Amino acid sequence: MTLNEQRLQRYLDAEQRVLLQQEVTTAEGETLTLASLATIRKEIERLQRLIAAEKNGTIRRNYLE
Structure with a gap:
């Protein structure tokens, strides 16, 4: 899980608690x-x-390689 995915999960958890x-x-x-x-x-x-x-950037990069 990337750092941004971890941050997203924390915000989703916070939203549910709120x-x-x-x-x-x-x-x-x-x-x-x-x-x-x-x-x-x-x-x-x-x-x-x-x-x-x-x-999307990763997909495009892999496609071009």
Whole structure:
């Protein structure tokens, strides 16, 4: 699992906990609550795009070799 995939999984886990009305505390000590959900979802979308771009780049690179 790549670093970005690990980060994505942490954000997905945080999203689930927030949706269950549980607080999530980040490694930096920030507390995430339901009010943070939009920020969490934006980061999830960003990481998903980044991971997709990495995979597409790898596929294109392998195809050209």
